[in-house]
Amino acid sequence: MITKRIIPCLDVKEGRVVKGVQFLELRDAGDPVELAKVYDEQGADELVFLDISASQEGRKTMADVVREVASQLAIPFTVGGGIGSLEDMKRILRAGADKVSLNTAALLNPELISEGAAYFGRQCIVVAIDAKYDENLGTWRVFTHGGRKATDWDVVGWAQKAVELGAGEILLTSMDADGEKSGFNVALTKAVSEAVSVPVIASGGAGNAQHFEEVFNEAKADAALAASIFHYKETSVEQVKQFLKEKGVAVR
Amino acid sequence: MIGIVDYGMGNLFSVDKALERIGVPHFISSKREELESADGLILPGVGSFKDAMHILKETGLAAFLDGYVQSGKPLLGICLGMQLLFEESEENGFSKGLGYLPGTVKEIPSRNEAGEAFKVPHMGWNQLIFKRDSQLLEGLEEENVYFVHSYFVDGIDENDLIASAQYSVMVPAVVEKDNVYGMQFHPEKSSRLGMALLKNFTELVLEKESQS
Numbered sequence: 001m002i003t004k005r006i007i008p009c010l011d012v013k014e015g016r017v018v019k020g021v022q023f024l025e026l027r028d029a030g031d032p033v034e035l036a037k038v039y040d041e042q043g044a045d046e047l048v049f050l051d052i053s054a055s056q057e058g059r060k061t062m063a064d065v066v067r068e069v070a071s072q073l074a075i076p077f078t079v080g081g082g083i084g085s086l087e088d089m090k091r092i093l094r095a096g097a098d099k100v101s102l103n104t105a106a107l108l109n110p111e112l113i114s115e116g117a118a119y120f121g122r123q124c125i126v127v128a129i130d131a132k133y134d135e136n137l138g139t140w141r142v143f144t145h146g147g148r149k150a151t152d153w154d155v156v157g158w159a160q161k162a163v164e165l166g167a168g169e170i171l172l173t174s175m176d177a178d179g180e181k182s183g184f185n186v187a188l189t190k191a192v193s194e195a196v197s198v199p200v201i202a203s204g205g206a207g208n209a210q211h212f213e214e215v216f217n218e219a220k221a222d223a224a225l226a227a228s229i230f231h232y233k234e235t236s237v238e239q240v241k242q243f244l245k246e247k248g249v250a251v252r
Numbered sequence: 253m254i255g256i257v258d259y260g261m262g263n264l265f266s267v268d269k270a271l272e273r274i275g276v277p278h279f280i281s282s283k284r285e286e287l288e289s290a291d292g293l294i295l296p297g298v299g300s301f302k303d304a305m306h307i308l309k310e311t312g313l314a315a316f317l318d319g320y321v322q323s324g325k326p327l328l329g330i331c332l333g334m335q336l337l338f339e340e341s342e343e344n345g346f347s348k349g350l351g352y353l354p355g356t357v358k359e360i361p362s363r364n365e366a367g368e369a370f371k372v373p374h375m376g377w378n379q380l381i382f383k384r385d386s387q388l389l390e391g392l393e394e395e396n397v398y399f400v401h402s403y404f405v406d407g408i409d410e411n412d413l414i415a416s417a418q419y420s421v422m423v424p425a426v427v428e429k430d431n432v433y434g435m436q437f438h439p440e441k442s443s444r445l446g447m448a449l450l451k452n453f454t455e456l457v458l459e460k461e462s463q464s
Contacts, residue, residue: 001379002374002376002377002399002419003377003379040443045377045398070269071272074273074440074441074446075398075443076438095265096265096266098400118300119299121402122373122402123298123373123400168373169373197371198372199375199376222375223376
């Protein structure tokens with residue numbers, strides 16, 4: 001039986017890990033290589049690195065960070081942020097990442113998903129979706145550019161389109177829940193998980209171990225991602241897994 | 253010395269680093285004359301079966317591997333590298349594989365026999381179920397390893413099956429026939445158990461080498 005995955009997420013800016021609330025008010029959270037090692041030891045199933053550097057210089061640092069982390073880790077990791085071409089994907093995968101995550105670039109140029117899937121296999125291509133509830137639309141809307149720009153896409157529609165084009169996994173972030181620690185967005189996650197045939201990683205809102213149980217059992221997520229609660233040691237991957245085991249959720 | 257076959261489709265970096273971590277002497281090469289000298293080979297691989305076979309044939313590596321396997325030296329295929337060891341694949345239309353083991357590579361069904369839905373790719377940590385004794389499994393327990401694949405080997409000979417994993421279908425996870433070995437998951441990404449499996453493979457290579 002396949003187990004549910006717990007994935008710490010490292011938002012990396014100019015080579016340092018940072019974390020904010022609803023995508024704003026960034027705080028320093030440490031060195032990416034050190035944190036990666038700690039999470040590996042705690043039993044993390046995978047890691048996600050999101051490059052939120054503003055500059056081209058910062059982006060170059062990311063390839064170095066990826067290389068350094070790859071040499072330390074014996075678990076898979078995904079890198080996203082600023083990947084806009086097949087060349088970018090090659091560069092990051094060659095540096096040692098196992099998967100790349102596409103967000104804004106995939107919305108601007110959906111062909112990028114199919115190109116990546118054809119070249120590296122669909123299991124290498126994660127499509128990240130930043131979702132925010134829109135009252136006028138009556139559903140969740142897709143945002144790009146780190147949550148700053150609204151698109152015309154509704155989340156379920158875009159997720160299905162991305163999978164049709166070749167996405168092997170969906171990384172779904174609820175902007176409303178991000179950094180709030182009041183739980184994952186169960187309704188959103190469930191809607192997407194039921195609408196697509198590939199694994200869905202729920203992101204945004206993890207505050208305690210119960211929240212993970214909720215998102216696995218009620219929202220049918222295949223994996224759940226969290227940042228602040230792990231970075232600031234409010235809980236550990238180990239503790240979350242112990243809790244899930246007691247609740248009968250299959251974890252490694 | 254272990255040789256890692258570089259044919260442009262590999263997760264070379266992670267296999268390289270994993271061998272480095274467990275302290276096994278190794279090298280990466282695309283050259284037949286260099287690979288020839290290795291006591292055992294690892295054939296990694298991510299991407300499409302058809303493209304991979306095309307490259308192996310074009311570069312002459314397929315013919316080289318045939319000879320290498322006949323010489324009795326150990327070969328380990330990882331992920332796509334394992335699938336390539338089989339007779340044929342249905343990925344993107346029909347293609348012939350290296351044919352060292354009987355079996356056909358097919359898409360993982362999105363439903364099991366009872367009609368329950370399963371996501372494809374089969375992605376994540378799944379438990380190994382040991383099927384028979386093998387030096388590869390010596391001292392190990394049935395723990396989880398990291399899978400990520402959309403195709404599996406169907407119609408495998410039970411005698412070649414060392415370990416499997418349960419998904420929508422039974423997924424052959426570790427295979428062995430004479431000196432040819434395969435792992436469908438990524439041992440180089442499978443934490444402690446993965447490292448232990450790689451270690452067992454390299455020990456088996458060294459043993460064979462000292463016997464010859």
